[in-house]
Amino acid sequence: MNSALPTSAQWAALMPILFPALAAAVIPLALLDRDAGVQKWIRAGVYAVALFALGASFMFLAELGKQSSQPSYQQLRLDYLAQFTGIFIVVAAALAVLQSWDHFHQEGWVKGETISLLLFSVSGMMVFASTTNLLVLFLGLELFSIPLYALTATLRSRSSSSEGGLKYFITGAVAAACFLMGIVILYGLTGTLDISVMRLQAGTPLADPLFIVGIGLLLVGFLFKVSAVPFHQWTPDVYVASPHPIAGFMSVATKGVAIVALIRAFPGLTAWGPVLGPKVQGVFMLVAVLTLVVANLTALVQTSAKRMLAYSSISHAGYLVLGLVAGTPGALTGMLFYLAIYLAMNMGAFGLFTAFGLVGEKDTYEDLRGLGWKHPLMGLCAALILFSLAGVPPLGGFYGKYMIFKELVATGHVNLAILGVLASLVSMGYYLRFIVALFLQAPTQAQEREATEAPVIQASLARGTVLVGAILVVAGGFMQTVLVDGFAHRAIQGLLGLR
């Protein structure tokens, strides 16, 4: 059949995915050397190669965006939405790589495989976000999930880490199997694997309740990756068990690509016809309400700050799903903007743990006492990031929520918008607790003693990433038009075929 090599235009669609994949394949080869002296340099080289591959991918995507070209290769379509998502993933991964250099040195567990797995995951996410064919979608899903299972369990010296990995693996495998079952049912009923073609046929096989079962199973797979209630139980355990940078990457990138895939599969309410559309909207509404209520209330009672951040990431999934309920182009654009700000906020928030040099199980509010005064710049960044997560007005997080709530009101879902605002108010409670621990609580004597005895924390790279996150959060508040008009708007317009 089609065995010819891709043409240069087709290569353009493959390049951003190939850079990280190639780097990921090369890195393990470099790790074969056992000599300790050489290994130190190899490790530095591994991180450099990873950053280089991510940078190359970023430059390529930025260039594509500038030339406003949308190359495609077979089932992969690198349209504006995929380019936006690609840049989103690459930036998240680069921040995670920088943080993990510091974090793994603090833990004393620097392994190149970690970076290799992370890069495989990046290329899987790009595949996942740039296709409507369910076969390729499933390939992308597995390609980014399987490395993440291993990444969760990467600190083999700690049993909680392996336990988190096992939990993530079992729940993830079940979700993937449900997703696959959904695909096979839809394939059997429509005879096609392309979800955009399937949508056109949605009017005819509707009488079949199996069709609804298929869509439902598909949604289970997506919502699991988004970690929306009731498919959220894995999230806190897995984030707590994984290394801080990996937890940040998972919370940002996995959720981000799953939301983008949802936007692609369910763009607006009319896309699935007059019968199925409202049903899907009803599911989204239920999920969003449950997520906002359960996640925010559970986050309030956590004693571990990292667990709190995990529940906070679930609650942010709720706000994003609210955007799908509204389903207007404005709401979808708002969701993309929200995702971009969420990237800065969450990579920053999880990066704080590394920046403060908190390793191992030290992730409770108690461990954070007084750290804001000890590291004033990081304290300021922490305050900015946490206020933005809570949605305090001049910061980026506020505008993300504002864009979604505005469209909710415009489409007549005033109740949901009010619930969203109330949820943000509740969330203020647990974010403030983080800030109070940083600034208003003096460290205990034992902590003071420990701090004087401990070696100086080396975390300049992680601090840099937190600073970048804080700057992006502030920039998102004052210059959001650049991001919205420049990227998000174009991505959604291109997807919906409005232009």
Place this chain on the structure above:
Amino acid sequence: MPSPNAVLIISFLLFSTGVAGILIRRNALVILMCAELMLNAANLNFIAFARHSGSVGGQAFALMVMGFAAAEVAVGLAIVVALYRRKATVQVDDINLLKG
């Protein structure tokens, strides 16, 4: 060639066996097997539907899923082995450091 409906029923039975196994059994290795059972239930459907509709897409999918399943179980088993080395057990009830 049995009718697609018969295959559908068998595959749903397999799928439910897998789900039930994951919920009931406490041995991590059996849970792994049950997850594979769920994937294979979907595989069976793919082949039946592809035969029925005469398109090759489904059969290609089934082949790829076998590859995914192998990759998945490799990582899963590695995690179970890592855990076994630390805790000397594969019973999930004994593995309870995390709260959820």
